[in-house]
Amino acid sequence: MIALENVTKRYGAQTVVDDVSVRFGEEGVTALIGPNGAGKSTLFGLVGRLVRPDAGRVTVDGTDVERTPSNELAKVLAVLRQDNHVAARLTVHDLVEFGRFPHSRGRLTVHDREHIERAITYLDLEAYRNRFLDELSGGQRQRAFIAMVLAQDTEYVLLDEPLNNLDLRHMTEIMRLVRTMADELGKRVVTVLHDINFAATWSDRIVAMRDGRVVADASAREIMRPEVLAAVYDTTVDVREIDGRPVALYYG
Numbered sequence: 683m684i685a686l687e688n689v690t691k692r693y694g695a696q697t698v699v700d701d702v703s704v705r706f707g708e709e710g711v712t713a714l715i716g717p718n719g720a721g722k723s724t725l726f727g728l729v730g731r732l733v734r735p736d737a738g739r740v741t742v743d744g745t746d747v748e749r750t751p752s753n754e755l756a757k758v759l760a761v762l763r764q765d766n767h768v769a770a771r772l773t774v775h776d777l778v779e780f781g782r783f784p785h786s787r788g789r790l791t792v793h794d795r796e797h798i799e800r801a802i803t804y805l806d807l808e809a810y811r812n813r814f815l816d817e818l819s820g821g822q823r824q825r826a827f828i829a830m831v832l833a834q835d836t837e838y839v840l841l842d843e844p845l846n847n848l849d850l851r852h853m854t855e856i857m858r859l860v861r862t863m864a865d866e867l868g869k870r871v872v873t874v875l876h877d878i879n880f881a882a883t884w885s886d887r888i889v890a891m892r893d894g895r896v897v898a899d900a901s902a903r904e905i906m907r908p909e910v911l912a913a914v915y916d917t918t919v920d921v922r923e924i925d926g927r928p929v930a931l932y933y934g
């Protein structure tokens with residue numbers, strides 16, 4: 683279980699995460715939604731210990747992340763960040779291998795290699811395995827980073843906008859993969875999504891943030907209501923029922 687208890691983070695006078703208490707880990711897939719600047723990435727940073735809270739506590743499986751050695755944390759928690767600063771002159775294979783580092787410490791076992799191969803296959807990257815990251819399209823690069831996270835093989839997986847740069851087919855395939863990670867591999871995935879229809883279709887629970895606070899936390903069906911979405915995004919969103927499922931229309 684990932685638990686945030688009364689967590690606050692400020693940058694100067696601005697409170698970007700404001701007394702947030704929330705838990706992740708019961709559901710297979712949780713979507714984290716909310717407008718730009720709501721504090722979603724900062725929340726992930728706090729869990730991954732890249733950002734230190736000004737108040738409150740973050741625990742993973744009962745242990746305060748502040749007191750967990752980095753290597754131990756990396757065995758249970760993987761975070762795909764939005765801004766991955768990794769050397770461009772790294773091949774796809776090198777990057778995915780890098781995901782195994784918390785387990786292998788640089789000495790790959792047969793088991794580590796299996797994880798690397800599985801991740802490359804799952805992300806449809808076989809053809810690009812030996813390409814450098816700067817020789818890939820944005821979507822191919824995004825898939826390589828997701829493969830790195832998958833190879834890390836952690837119980838908790840935090841994905842910050844994994845659908846960035848992806849085309850229709852790959853968006854759907856990544857969400858299907860996220861479901862597989864939860865349903866077949868037993869992982870607990872929390873993913874930031876800007877497309878609420880993807881969030882509603884593929885997640886078990888939606889947590890909505892706005893202005894540093896959690897403003898809604900419920901099932902997709904409860905969140906996919908015009909009044910709830912308007913309160914989260916401050917804009918009009920129409921919701922229609924198509925084939926028994928709520929679909930939000932927000933294309934203006």
Ligand SMILES: Nc1ncnc2c1ncn2[C@@H]1O[C@H](COP(=O)(O)OP(=O)(O)OP(=O)(O)O)[C@@H](O)[C@H]1O
Binds near residue numbers: 717718719720721
């Ligand atoms: N290092 C920083 N220094 C100062 N302000 C920051 C820093 N990091 C984030 N912020 C501010 O904190 C607020 C929350 O940012 P955050 O990236 O967590 O939002 P977000 O919900 O992930 O947004 P987006 O959907 O645009 O990615 C924003 O107003 C942002 O400008």
